[in-house]
Amino acid sequence: MDQTEKPSFFITTPIYYVNAAPHLGTAYCTMLCDVQARYRRASGYDVKFLTGMDEHGQKVAEAAEAHGMTPQEWCDSQAPLFKGLWEQLEVSNDDFIRTTEPRQTRAVQRLWERMRDSGYLYKGSYDGWYCVPEETYFTENQVRKSDEERGAEGQHLCPDCGRPLERVQEESYFFKLSAFQDRLLALYDEHPDFVQPSFRMNEVRSFVEGGLQDLSVSRTSFDWGIKVPFDEKHVTYVWFDALLNYATAVGFADEAPEAKAEYARRWPAQCHVVGKDIIRFHCVIWPAMLMAIGEPLPEHVFAHGFLTVRNSETGQAEKMSKSRGNVIAPADVVERLGVEGYRYYFMTDVTHGEDSAISFERMDQVYNADLANSWGNLVSRALNMSAKYFDGKVPELQEGWAARENPLREIALGIEGRYAEKMEALDYAAAKDVVMELVHAANHYVEDSAPWTVAKDPARAGELVDIIVNLLESIRICAHLFAPIMPETSAEVLRRMGLAGEAETEDLAAACEWGGLAGGVEVTKGDALFPRLATKK
Numbered sequence: 182m183d184q185t186e187k188p189s190f191f192i193t194t195p196i197y198y199v200n201a202a203p204h205l206g207t208a209y210c211t212m213l214c215d216v217q218a219r220y221r222r223a224s225g226y227d228v229k230f231l232t233g234m235d236e237h238g239q240k241v242a243e244a245a246e247a248h249g250m251t252p253q254e255w256c257d258s259q260a261p262l263f264k265g266l267w268e269q270l271e272v273s274n275d276d277f278i279r280t281t282e283p284r285q286t287r288a289v290q291r292l293w294e295r296m297r298d299s300g301y302l303y304k305g306s307y308d309g310w311y312c313v314p315e316e317t318y319f320t321e322n323q324v325r326k327s328d329e330e331r332g333a334e335g336q337h338l339c340p341d342c343g344r345p346l347e348r349v350q351e352e353s354y355f356f357k358l359s360a361f362q363d364r365l366l367a368l369y370d371e372h373p374d375f376v377q378p379s380f381r382m383n384e385v386r387s388f389v390e391g392g393l394q395d396l397s398v399s400r401t402s403f404d405w406g407i408k409v410p411f412d413e414k415h416v417t418y419v420w421f422d423a424l425l426n427y428a429t430a431v432g433f434a435d436e437a438p439e440a441k442a443e444y445a446r447r448w449p450a451q452c453h454v455v456g457k458d459i460i461r462f463h464c465v466i467w468p469a470m471l472m473a474i475g476e477p478l479p480e481h482v483f484a485h486g487f488l489t490v491r492n493s494e495t496g497q498a499e500k501m502s503k504s505r506g507n508v509i510a511p512a513d514v515v516e517r518l519g520v521e522g523y524r525y526y527f528m529t530d531v532t533h534g535e536d537s538a539i540s541f542e543r544m545d546q547v548y549n550a551d552l553a554n555s556w557g558n559l560v561s562r563a564l565n566m567s568a569k570y571f572d573g574k575v576p577e578l579q580e581g582w583a584a585r586e587n588p589l590r591e592i593a594l595g596i597e598g599r600y601a602e603k604m605e606a607l608d609y610a611a612a613k614d615v616v617m618e619l620v621h622a623a624n625h626y627v628e629d630s631a632p633w634t635v636a637k638d639p640a641r642a643g644e645l646v647d648i649i650v651n652l653l654e655s656i657r658i659c660a661h662l663f664a665p666i667m668p669e670t671s672a673e674v675l676r677r678m679g680l681a682g683e684a685e686t687e688d689l690a691a692a693c694e695w696g697g698l699a700g701g702v703e704v705t706k707g708d709a710l711f712p713r714l715a716t717k718k
Contacts, residue, residue, distance in 0.1 A: 187227035191450040192218055193427050194232040195459060196278065199259040200244035203266050206456065206488055208511050209527050213485060213607065214454050215272045216528050219665035220604045223689040229447055231430045233278035234263060238419030240313050242405040252405045256281055266511060270520060271668055278430050280407075280422055289422050290410040291434035292474065297411065301360060301473040304412075307353040307397040310346040312339040316419045318397055319346065354399040354415060361469040362393050368468060374481060376464050377607070378534035381457065381484045385464045396421075396466065424467045427453065428476070449477040454607075460484045483607055486536040498538040509539070517541065521667040522548050522711065528666050529613040545714050551613075555620050556659070557711035560674055562627055563652040567704050570636050575653055575679065575700050576646040583696030585647065589626055589655045590695050592619050597693040600662050609666065616662045623655040653678060654698045661692045670710055677705040 194214050197207050211232055218230035235241075236256040245255035260279065267274060278285065296302040310319045317339070324337045324346060337346045368375060369386050376382035399415035400406065406416030425433070431447035432440035455463050463482045471478050489498040490507045499507060514523045522544075530547045531537040567575060583590075596615060603612035626648075635645045657678060664671035664684070672684040679702030686692040 185227070185446070187225055189229070189446050189451075190218075190221040190226040191229045191231070191431065191447045192221075192452045192454065193230075193430075193450055195453075195455050195463075196233040196235040196280065196423055196426050197263065198235050198238075198241065199256050200240050202259070202262050203511070205509055205511055205514070207263075208266060208270060209488055209531070210454060210456060210485060211267060211272055211274075212270060212524060212528060213483075213533060213609075214452075215270075215274070216524075216609060216665045217452070217454075217604070217607060218273055219668060220689075223661070223664060223686050223692075224601070225687050225689075229276065229431065230274045231276045231278060231427065232263075232267065232272070232274045233276070233426060233430075234260060234280070235419065235423045235426075236279055236281045237406040237417070237422055238316050239400075239403055239405070240316060242403060243313070253281060269515070270511070270524065273668075276430050278426050280426060284435065285422070285426060285429050286407050288425055288429040288434040289407045289417055292421075292425055292470075293409050293411070293417070295474040296356065296470075299473045299475075301357040302398075303355055303357070305353060305355050306351070307355075308350045309348075309397075310337055311349040312342065312344065312346050314339070314342055314344055318349075349402065351401045352415075353397040353401070354409065354412075355395045356398045356421070356470070356473070358396045358466065358469055359393045361472055362389055364472055365389050365393075365465060365469060368478070372480075375478075376460070377481055377483045381460060381464075381534070385460060388461060389465060393465070420462050420466065421470070424462065424470065427479070433476075450479040451481065453479055453482045455482060455484055457484045457486055483534075485533050488531070489536055489538045491538045491540050498536070509541075514544065517714070518544055518548055519711075521670045522552060525552060525667055528609045530610065533607055533609065542716075545716055548711065549713055551617065552711035553709075553713040555617065555624060556663070557709055559620055559624050559627075559652075560656055560677075560710060561706070563623075563649065563656055564677055564704050564706050566632055567649050567653065568706050570632070570645060570649065573703055575698065575702050575704055576649050578650060578698065578700035579643065579646055582647060582650055583654075587626075587647070587651050589619065589623055589651050592622050593655060593658055593693075593695045596658065596662070597690045600693075601689075604665070612662075613666070616659050619655055619659055623652055623659075626655075627652065650698060650700070654695060657683075657698055658693045658695070661686060661689060673707070673710070677707050679703050 192214050194211050197203065214230060218228045222228045234256065241256065242252050245252040248255055250258065256279070264277060310324050312319065319340060338344065339346055366386065366389055369382060373382065376385050398418045398421040399409055400418060401415055404416055406419065407422055409415040409417065427450055428448060432444035453463055468478045487500060489500055490509065492499050518526060526544050526547050530543065531539070596619060600612050600615045603615060630648045632645055632648045635641045635648065656674065657680065660671040660674040675681055675684050680699060683692060
């Protein structure tokens with residue numbers, strides 16, 4: 182099918198700051214998008230999966246200076262770290278945008294022109310508090326509240342991250358965010374799933390109901406940013422720049438015919454996936470910006486929680502930080518679990534909408550129980566028996582085998598629909614449970630049917646064929662359903678079953694229908710997919 186005949190699905194990560202190397206949290210968010218992108222491709226969508234780097238702003242300039250580089254040199258040095266990690270973790274992004282690219286400069290300057298024409302922009306003077314690490318402005322009332330909560334004496338602290346704020350006094354352009362309070366509340370009423378999970382919507386609504394302040398959207402105290410086209414002593418506030426990247430990547434403000442066609446096809450995005458700490462930018466400022474210039478709004482913003490680690494002494498979950506010495510790097514997890522085990526753990530054992538505590542002990546438990554003992558063991562046993570009893574091949578299929586009742590067929594009927602409902606809600610743990618029900622049932626089926634005993638009786642040859650075929654068919658279906666989470670493992674399982682051509686399906690529902698197994702093809706036993714881990718002390 183031609184790509185333009187498929188429904189479009191556009192999903193994005195935030196673009197990541199380059200003041201530090203990618204970490205477990207950025208990898209987690211990126212994999213959330215990757216799994217959804219892979220699932221949607223397998224379900225027949227024409228997917229655009231965007232990620233990238235946010236390279237402007239004061240804290241990037243400060244990071245560059247600390248490393249003895251120009252800002253551009255610093256950004257260029259960081260790009261391979263992000264791209265390399267995404268490649269290692271099997272991330273299938275279709276585009277990687279950097280805000281220092283010419284396409285972003287053109288788009289942001291066009292945004293300024295349209296904002297000026299909209300009437301929602303004015304020049305004034307900003308005198309208030311600014312958090313450089315968060316690149317966020319705060320009102321006097323917000324700052325005072327943080328003083329009281331943290332017991333700080335004479336120091337103004339960020340209410341979000343707790344670090345000292347800078348007093349900023351400078352000429353600035355302002356976006357009339359306050360004018361959009363009623364329209365935003367109407368948006369939340371008309372589209373209650375605009376912010377997901379639902380409890381995050383309550384947080385956003387409460388913030389907007391409390392009243393919105395106009396937003397300072399330019400800076401004159403430093404120059405690392407995109408210049409305002411009609412007033413070049415001003416550079417664009419980093420969020421006013423960064424949020425536009427989603428539209429830039431699909432052709433916003435590009436006059437080329439092919440870019441206009443892509444924008445018409447791709448925008449609005451179906452899903453922005455972001456951390457809960459930047460939800461207000463994406464669910465308040467970003468839709469207001471689009472309203473101001475008359476562009477369609479994204480369909481959904483999904484806010485995930487933070488990854489925390491459990492303190493072995495206190496038992497309390499703590500945010501990862503270098504000062505606490507509890508940081509887990511992506512390389513540490515890959516070394517322990519392998520890439521596929523890494524993906525499985527973070528995508529199926531973490532509650533995506535809430536904060537979740539992680540630990541190596543739990544990683545070991547999940548890996549051994551689900552991957553080594555259950556999924557990997559099932560594949561190994563079934564392929565070994567197929568090789569042993571049927572000369573290294575899938576048994577020749579008997580007429581009517583797919584219609585015969587058996588416990589695995591009963592679970593497999595309708596499995597893709599149950600799985601799809603969970604996947605489309607980004608509830609990957611529940612989607613995994615749908616698949617693991619069939620995996621566990623197949624392992625029990627081996628014990629209950631005892632094929633090693635059946636194989637000793639020539640009169641039961643047909644029964645043995647049915648047992649092995651039912652197991653292999655269950656494995657084939659599970660491999661397809663696991664593919665968005667563990668793409669390489671699923672491709673390897675299908676290859677060992679002589680079904681390598683199935684790995685890139687674009688009709689997951691059809692691929693998961695009971696009865697699709699190919700008989701008489703050679704099978705490969707291979708090494709263990711997931712060797713059991715020794716418990717980490």
